[in-house]
Amino acid sequence: MLIYAMISFLLLLFVLIYIVIRFLLTSIIAQRKARYRLQYVRNSKLSSRLSQYLLKSNMLYQHLQEMMESIGSKSSIGGIMTISFLLLVSGFLSGALYFQSFKGVIIITLISTSLPYLMLRMKLISLRLRTRLEFLPAVEIFYQYYMLGGNKNVKTALKTCLEEDRMLHPIKPIFEQLYRNLMTQRNSEESLRIFSITLGHVWADYFTSILKVALTEGNSVAVNLKDLITDMRKAQRFDQTERNRLLEIRIANFTPIAFLSLFLFINFKVNYANAYHYYVLDPAGRNLLLDALLLIFISFLMGIYLSLRRM
Numbered sequence: 001m002l003i004y005a006m007i008s009f010l011l012l013l014f015v016l017i018y019i020v021i022r023f024l025l026t027s028i029i030a031q032r033k034a035r036y037r038l039q040y041v042r043n044s045k046l047s048s049r050l051s052q053y054l055l056k057s058n059m060l061y062q063h064l065q066e067m068m069e070s071i072g073s074k075s076s077i078g079g080i081m082t083i084s085f086l087l088l089v090s091g092f093l094s095g096a097l098y099f100q101s102f103k104g105v106i107i108i109t110l111i112s113t114s115l116p117y118l119m120l121r122m123k124l125i126s127l128r129l130r131t132r133l134e135f136l137p138a139v140e141i142f143y144q145y146y147m148l149g150g151n152k153n154v155k156t157a158l159k160t161c162l163e164e165d166r167m168l169h170p171i172k173p174i175f176e177q178l179y180r181n182l183m184t185q186r187n188s189e190e191s192l193r194i195f196s197i198t199l200g201h202v203w204a205d206y207f208t209s210i211l212k213v214a215l216t217e218g219n220s221v222a223v224n225l226k227d228l229i230t231d232m233r234k235a236q237r238f239d240q241t242e243r244n245r246l247l248e249i250r251i252a253n254f255t256p257i258a259f260l261s262l263f264l265f266i267n268f269k270v271n272y273a274n275a276y277h278y279y280v281l282d283p284a285g286r287n288l289l290l291d292a293l294l295l296i297f298i299s300f301l302m303g304i305y306l307s308l309r310r311m
Helices: 002-044 046-056 058-071 077-099 102-132 135-148 154-163 172-183 188-199 202-217 222-234 236-270 272-281 283-310
Strands: none
Touching (some): 058 077, 058 102, 077 102, 077 283, 102 236, 102 283, 135 154, 135 172, 135 222, 154 172, 154 202, 222 236, 236 283
């Protein structure tokens, strides 16, 4: 009887173990299937596909990522590419329906597709203009705390001058971003490169080179910082002149758009019927508008190029 009882107990235990294992396996398989379906839906999205495409082209992805991080953009790269794709389709349809020519399709598609990138670039240039004159006082403050700290630790000096809140607002968030990147597990070279891209002038390149030496080799850079501050003070008047030229270039960028809008407004206000016939129905008038948009776009690109050269 004892043997039969033991056999019955073992069989019951085996059945219970089998049920538990089967239940666990079923739950795991169902969970994996659900996760696979969700992952498939997420990867099927247009933004995800565009992000994967950018990951394959590493240089383009890195360029966009660093520029968006420099300006503190809250949008994702996938979102920017999705907007660019939608503008590409809209530009293609607009060029095909309104201008009804191959030239119109190509020009309008090119202009509309590049708008998100140009807006990011213009925002970066605006940030550089706002922080250009504040860079020298910020470096002087950093140099003071670096000397007070005994020329030992760049991160400590950076932390102290930020905690004392002596830097002005346009330049302070950039130094705060640099400190956050340096204090995380991020590569110091990448953190310094983002800092240099954000400021975008030769003095920032020199400053990042000095910090790179201090972070990698641990040497004192007090003399280098003092020489940098001396050179920047000598070139301060020249920097003000260059900043005024950059403002003139930015104003010139938007002047053709304002004049074209004013010109069209006056024409439609004076004689709406003739203006509508010429600029909407007549192919010659549509081609004139297309050439005007192309010239404005080229001048806009030249303005951005000259602004980057002047930095």
